[in-house]
Amino acid sequence: MAIRADVAAQRARACKAFMAQVHSTTAKEGITPSTLHALKLKLVALAKRADLFPLADFAMPDAQGRTYPLLVEENDGHGLYLTIGLPGKEAAPHDHGIWCVNAAVSGQEQHVFYRRTDDGRRAGSATIAKVGEVMVEPGSGMVMADHDIHSTEVVGDRPAVGLALYGYALARFPSVTWFHPEFTSVRATLSRRHAA
Numbered sequence: 001m002a003i004r005a006d007v008a009a010q011r012a013r014a015c016k017a018f019m020a021q022v023h024s025t026t027a028k029e030g031i032t033p034s035t036l037h038a039l040k041l042k043l044v045a046l047a048k049r050a051d052l053f054p055l056a057d058f059a060m061p062d063a064q065g066r067t068y069p070l071l072v073e074e075n076d077g078h079g080l081y082l083t084i085g086l087p088g089k090e091a092a093p094h095d096h097g098i099w100c101v102n103a104a105v106s107g108q109e110q111h112v113f114y115r116r117t118d119d120g121r122r123a124g125s126a127t128i129a130k131v132g133e134v135m136v137e138p139g140s141g142m143v144m145a146d147h148d149i150h151s152t153e154v155v156g157d158r159p160a161v162g163l164a165l166y167g168y169a170l171a172r173f174p175s176v177t178w179f180h181p182e183f184t185s186v187r188a189t190l191s192r193r194h195a196a
């Protein structure tokens, strides 16, 4: 148990140091494509320290996926989480409304990126087109600006374990927009921006 407690303390220190780096990067320049890229490199470096994130400390989900808070800032700050997705877990194309950065600890998750191609004037209707894809696996990550659109799928036969940094904590998330390209439809979840 002593060793596990040590790992938890080391993990907490590493997450705190990471968040301090995030703030020192964005305090000067704000959230821009280049600062988001810098945050991705820092999160990939943290995720490479797999010894800090032993699966013994994070129970597997019973189905689909599970998210563990690592460092959630107070008020309107950022949220850093460990995420586990079981093989085959999928998410349809969606826009979080807030930037995010992902990096893999283990396993593989395929991210496909899209852009919206309609003018947004017809309520409930939307079309999207694929613009790229990234395999998030150990040594790599991905980054999204506030209104980028992605879909995800855990591929292979192992769970995908990763780190996720969001501009806002999940409990204070804005509305997430879900796209259903096969029906050219779109719907938005309720914002949690004023819930907490």
Ligand SMILES: [Fe+2]
Binding pocket: 091, 094, 096, 150
């Ligand atoms: Fe997402």
